[in-house]
Amino acid sequence: MKTALLLSGGMDSVSIAYWKMPNIAITIDYGQRPAPGEIRAASAVCSSLGIEHQILTVDIAALGSGDLSDQPPVSGAPASEWWPYRNQFLLTVAAMRCHAEGVNRMMIGALKSDGFHADGTRVFVDAMNELFALQEGELAVEAPAIGFDAVELVRTSKVPMDILAWSHSCHVAEFACGFCRGCRKHYDTMEAVNGSAY
Numbered sequence: 282m283k284t285a286l287l288l289s290g291g292m293d294s295v296s297i298a299y300w301k302m303p304n305i306a307i308t309i310d311y312g313q314r315p316a317p318g319e320i321r322a323a324s325a326v327c328s329s330l331g332i333e334h335q336i337l338t339v340d341i342a343a344l345g346s347g348d349l350s351d352q353p354p355v356s357g358a359p360a361s362e363w364w365p366y367r368n369q370f371l372l373t374v375a376a377m378r379c380h381a382e383g384v385n386r387m388m389i390g391a392l393k394s395d396g397f398h399a400d401g402t403r404v405f406v407d408a409m410n411e412l413f414a415l416q417e418g419e420l421a422v423e424a425p426a427i428g429f430d431a432v433e434l435v436r437t438s439k440v441p442m443d444i445l446a447w448s449h450s451c452h453v454a455e456f457a458c459g460f461c462r463g464c465r466k467h468y469d470t471m472e473a474v475n476g477s478a479y
């Protein structure tokens with residue numbers, strides 16, 4: 282069994298990297314504003330944990346809008362981060378690399394609390410799993426943390442703070458802005474786990 286993890290470098294996927302120790306971690310630069318920070322974080326975590334790290338660049342910046350993109354959110358968009366939703370695309374890109382690497386199981390860091398995004402639900406992950414079974418054959422898609430919120434995941438994974446401290450959750454910049462939804466979630470989770478935001 283060869284496994285891969287879609288590693289954005291945020292605290293959720295970093296926790297899963299420690300918890301599940303995939304053979305390969307894949308970070309995708311799809312033209313998102315925080316990409317340099319995400320790649321730096323993901324590379325540091327993989328280096329610390331001895332996980333092979335692969336970085337793919339597939340720039341779809343011209344197609345996205347929202348906090349993570351250079352284009353402001355379009356009115357009526359159901360997601361402030363990136364719209365139209367990107368996880369279907371990112372999983373497809375990662376699956377192409379997984380196929381080349383002989384990976385049987387690909388993991389994505391969707392949480393229970395991501396369910397307000399249509400591409401972060403258990404139903405979405407199950408549908409993608411079925412689609413890959415039709416398309417790539419032996420490649421299963423799983424969201425091992427889909428039953429947890431961020432705090433439950435950190436606690437379950439037992440990820441050490443010196444690893445988690447590398448994580449980059451900011452939606453808008455290479456270095457944490459401290460104000461966006463990603464940064465606020467990061468601080469709230471750290472505070473809940475540690476009793477301190479840092």
Ligand SMILES: [Zn+2]
Nearest residue numbers: 451458461464
């Ligand atoms: Zn931020």
